[in-house]
Amino acid sequence: MTTSPAPTAGTALRVALRATIVLAVALALLVVEVTSRSGVAWRLITFTYQANILAAAYYAWTLFSPRADARTGLRGAVVLYVVVAGVVWNLLLTGRSMGYTPANFLLHVVVPVLAVTDWLLVGRGASLGKWWHPIAWLAYPAAYLGVALVVLNRVGRRAPYYFLDPGSVGIAAVTVNVTVLAAGFVGLGYLLLAAARLRSANT
Numbered sequence: 001m002t003t004s005p006a007p008t009a010g011t012a013l014r015v016a017l018r019a020t021i022v023l024a025v026a027l028a029l030l031v032v033e034v035t036s037r038s039g040v041a042w043r044l045i046t047f048t049y050q051a052n053i054l055a056a057a058y059y060a061w062t063l064f065s066p067r068a069d070a071r072t073g074l075r076g077a078v079v080l081y082v083v084v085a086g087v088v089w090n091l092l093l094t095g096r097s098m099g100y101t102p103a104n105f106l107l108h109v110v111v112p113v114l115a116v117t118d119w120l121l122v123g124r125g126a127s128l129g130k131w132w133h134p135i136a137w138l139a140y141p142a143a144y145l146g147v148a149l150v151v152l153n154r155v156g157r158r159a160p161y162y163f164l165d166p167g168s169v170g171i172a173a174v175t176v177n178v179t180v181l182a183a184g185f186v187g188l189g190y191l192l193l194a195a196a197r198l199r200s201a202n203t
Helices: 009-035 039-043 047-064 066-070 072-096 102-121 139-150 171-201
Strands: none
Touching (some): 072 102, 072 171, 139 171
C-alpha cells in the first residue's frame, strides 16, 4: 500500500499565503458590503477591486489545481495589478477614500504584500516569464483606461480616479499620468521577472 507524500514546508507556505489572500479579499468585500451605504457594487468600477477579485480567483484556483502555477504570465499579471493598485492608492488616494479603513488596508496593503511574498518565495523551479510578458500585461490596464475615459468618468458619484479624469485635471495632465502609469506597469513588470530569475538561480 502506498501513502501520499507528506506536505513540505514549501507546500504549507504556498497554501497559507494563497488562502490568506483569498480570505483577505473576501473579508474586505464583506466589510464593505455590510458597512457602507453604496456597498461593493459601486466599487467594482475601480481597478483596485477588479484586480483584487482577479487575484482572489487566481489564487483560489491554484489551491485546487497546482498546475495553475505553470501559468507564469497570468500569475505575474495578478501580482503586478494588485501591487500597482496598492502603490497608487497609498501614494495618491488615501485622502480621497476614507484612509486606512479595514477594507482599504486589506486590499491596498495586505494583499499586495502577500502577493509579492508569494512571488518571491513560492514556485522555485517554476517556469520563468517571457521577456514580452510585461508588455502584454499592459493589455488589461489599457482596456480599463479606455473604459474609464469613455464610460466610468461619466457615471456614479464621481470618476473612479481623478488623475484619469480630463474634467478634473485636464487632458494634458491625463496624458502625462497615463504615460507615467504605463512606464510604471512595464518597469514593475520587468522587476518581477528579474526577481523570478533570481529566485530560480538560487534554487
